[in-house]
Amino acid sequence: MGKGYTRQFKQQAMALVTEQGRTPSQVARELGMPDSTLMLWLKKSGWRKPAEEGPLPEDPGVLTVRVRELERQVKRLEMEKDILKKATAYFASLKTSASPLSTDDGGSLR
Secondary structure (H helix, E strand, C coil): CCCCCCHHHHHHHHHHHHCCCCCHHHHHHHHCCCHHHHHHHHHHCCCCCCCCCCCCCCCHHHHHHHHHHHHHHHHHHHHHHHHHHHHHHHHHHHHHHCCCCCCCCCCCCC
16 A cells, blocks of 8 residues: 655645756655656646757747746745745744743742
8 A cells, every 4th residue: 555645745746846847756766755656646737747958949939838837937936935924924923922931820020
């Protein structure tokens, strides 16, 4: 029987490939999981192995599609960055509001 992977783990593993451009085999090896499992998740999500790096195509249609893809990626990364900033500020405010000098019994500090 296979391991049970959480949805969050699957998404993060796939993001290492789709957003950071790492190879599925490299990511699977680092995460200690079978390559075939990660490849199956990627295939189900519609991911396709990128073509070998080379000169940019001259076809304006291909370039337009690539630009749109990159713009979507930038927008998503900016949104994730904003969420992380807000979360950091939120947790920092919780930490500062829970003053270590306060007492639970309402007594005074001496």
